[in-house]
Amino acid sequence: MFDEIINCPELSGLLRQTCEENDVCVTVCDELIGDDGLLRHDLINILKVDKYYSSSKMHNPPASIDCLIIIKTGDREFGLTLVELKGVSDARGLIPRKIKPKFDTTVCEFLSGRFTDIFERSDFTISYFHLWLVTDPYKWLSMSEGEYRKKVKGTVLEMYLLGGRSLQYQFRGRVATIKHMLPGQQVC
Template sequence: MFIKELQKNELLAPYIFSDCCENNICVEFDPSISEEDYIVIKIDDFYNATVKSPDTPKSPDCLIVLRCEDGSFHVFIAELKNVQHMGGLNKKDIREKFHTCLTDFMSGRFRDIFYNEKYRFNLKLFLVAGRVRESYSMNFKLDFLLTMRPLQFANKFYGIEGQTPNPIVRPC
């Protein structure tokens, strides 16, 4: 099973948690979801601890794997930003973080897991920006992210979705 395979991986085990929080911004889970049905891998912590060089790649905060009732999975990659205004968001850095996760982490280092045909999953990329005034939230979702090129993973293209602080992962 997908979650068990990730949990038993010795390289990943120290970076598996049940929460996805950074800088007072979190991705929350619907209370009906059992902690056995999801895991959170702290991707940024993984890279900061395992890549010992000044060229440590930029990486997103969390990768969440959620088991669905039908046996499939949802994978969410989340970057959490606590910003006061739009100027605090660097489009190039954000894209680079997701690119690292998709190309190096999922398609490279852990390809045997993420490309395993036994595991079907839907993939979503989230930028969760906090402390953004409500009036900016719609502009944030529509303008900023629409100008970013989609990222490719497993011959599919994915856009980054904007989320206001503390989005809730729902059962699937």
């Protein structure tokens, strides 16, 4: 899949070394970073999907996630993590009706539509499919998971922690629900 991405001008132009925006990021484990400190592109690709759907490229573009992280997990096997990064000061900045369409566009239009010839090829498999909303509106990184869940109870973040059916997506036989993750979550 990585060769197809590199050979596709529209996708190769989206390749990045990091998945970050507004001081919110996802980290990459050391095994996926080379001796030069850069990503090992034979093991991981990070595509900045929202750059594909930008107003400079199309009139009135649909909303999309920030990053698609693709990790080679075996011979002709890849894991996909779709990441929406939200740097907000409180949970009022997390509006589900604005977040869900970003995943809709990326799964239905980007993966299964425009680039289906790359992402839905039958000669490789998808080992996992994750959907992450990465945010910490309350700056609670130092809390335990139990404390965090207690503070989030009754807020919009609780919906993402519980993962309802309305937040589910299917891609190539894998089902995933949008999950809330704290900034700095690691992919490996």
